[in-house]
Amino acid sequence: MITIKNLVKTYGTGAKAMTALKGIDLEIAKGEIFGIIGHSGAGKSTLIRCINMLERPTSGDILIGKTDMTRLGKGQLQQQRRRIGMIFQHFNLLSSATVYENIAFPLRLVRTPKAEVDRKVKEMLELVGLTEHAKKHPAQLSGGQKQRVGIARALATDPDVLLCDEATSALDPQTTDSILRLLLDINRKLGLTIVLITHEMHVIQSICDKVAVIQGGVIVEEGPVIDVFLKPKQPVTRDFINRESENAEALEEAIRATDAASSRTVKVTFIGELTYQSILSQTVKETGVNFAILQGTISRIKETPYGQLVVRFEGDTADIRRTLERLTQQRLEVEELEA
Numbered sequence: 001m002i003t004i005k006n007l008v009k010t011y012g013t014g015a016k017a018m019t020a021l022k023g024i025d026l027e028i029a030k031g032e033i034f035g036i037i038g039h040s041g042a043g044k045s046t047l048i049r050c051i052n053m054l055e056r057p058t059s060g061d062i063l064i065g066k067t068d069m070t071r072l073g074k075g076q077l078q079q080q081r082r083r084i085g086m087i088f089q090h091f092n093l094l095s096s097a098t099v100y101e102n103i104a105f106p107l108r109l110v111r112t113p114k115a116e117v118d119r120k121v122k123e124m125l126e127l128v129g130l131t132e133h134a135k136k137h138p139a140q141l142s143g144g145q146k147q148r149v150g151i152a153r154a155l156a157t158d159p160d161v162l163l164c165d166e167a168t169s170a171l172d173p174q175t176t177d178s179i180l181r182l183l184l185d186i187n188r189k190l191g192l193t194i195v196l197i198t199h200e201m202h203v204i205q206s207i208c209d210k211v212a213v214i215q216g217g218v219i220v221e222e223g224p225v226i227d228v229f230l231k232p233k234q235p236v237t238r239d240f241i242n243r244e245s246e247n248a249e250a251l252e253e254a255i256r257a258t259d260a261a262s263s264r265t266v267k268v269t270f271i272g273e274l275t276y277q278s279i280l281s282q283t284v285k286e287t288g289v290n291f292a293i294l295q296g297t298i299s300r301i302k303e304t305p306y307g308q309l310v311v312r313f314e315g316d317t318a319d320i321r322r323t324l325e326r327l328t329q330q331r332l333e334v335e336e337l338e339a
């Protein structure tokens with residue numbers, strides 16, 4: 001659906017030149033929710049704005065389907081942009097217009113007949129749950145409702161792709177979750193491809209299928225969220241994940257206190273239906289080792305449940321080895337942690 005090839009973006013020239021994107025390659029499939037995460041200044045906004053040419057790339061290609069956006073003239077570009085909706089952190093609504101008029105705006109721009117505008121706006125109001133609020137102005141709405149207007153406006157022209165530029169960063173956690181649920185719902189109902197940028201791992205974990213981690217204008221890690229989240233390779237990715245789990249320091253201390261002669265500390269990961277099975281207790285019953293749980297999480301990545309326990313096994317060395325082998329045989333992921 002979207003193919004980004006060797007994308008480079010340099011702002012300014014000469015001594016003031018600043019290269020924000022240093023050769024980005026990405027492949028985003030139709031119907032996928034694709035998240036791009038990075039710290040401030042990593043290049044997220046530049047990247048998402050290059051997808052619809054709000055920012056002109058310095059070099060490289062951006063294909064939406066088979067159309068290379070970088071090679072279009074002004075008229076063609078305007079037409080192609082209708083295939084791409086966008087929502088923003090600060091909503092960017094017209095404050096003097098009603099909710100209805102805000103949603104109608106992109107349709108009026110392309111001279112849609114009045115009856116069709118009315119039909120489409122009502123459909124969009126219903127989709128985002130704002131039918132009752134059609135006559136209000138943005139100032140009379142909560143942040144979450146404003147973003148719903150933003151989503152309705154972005155989808156009014158039936159785009160194939162929705163770009164979300166930090167769409168939940170200005171919202172409280174509860175409202176964030178309701179907007180994320182709405183995006184997921186729309187993705188399913190309409191088969192819409194969604195590309196979002198964020199600095200919050202929670203957003204990625206809740207709704208994305210794939211994630212790319214950007215640092216210094218380079219994609220440093222990429223893949224299905226479940227893989228990247230449970231087995232992060234890069235320090236920056238670990239940093240995003242650990243920030244969500246506040247116990248990282250306490251855990252390090254517990255691992256340091258482990259007596260290496262009679263125990264081993266491992267991270268055990270259960271994915272999918274294994275999460276709710278009693279594999280650990282059955283295994284230690286068979287092998288006769290003791291264990292202490294140093295840290296534990298049971299959560300979901302999109303719809304997939306997972307559990308991650310840091311466990312210290314204590315006992316005879318051979319018995320502990322046997323325990324770890326058995327856990328691996330039962331499809332648990334076992335990673336040894338060292339002090």
Ligand SMILES: Nc1ncnc2c1ncn2[C@@H]1O[C@H](COP(=O)(O)OP(=O)(O)OP(=O)(O)O)[C@@H](O)[C@H]1O
Nearest residue numbers: 011012018020038039040041042043044045046047
């Ligand atoms: N119009 C511009 N002119 C010059 N430099 C720019 C411009 N826009 C962005 N930059 C620089 O490009 C780099 C990437 O910025 P960008 O806004 O894409 O990062 P970001 O990851 O979205 O950060 P944030 O989360 O803070 O918005 C930064 O160093 C920034 O200062």
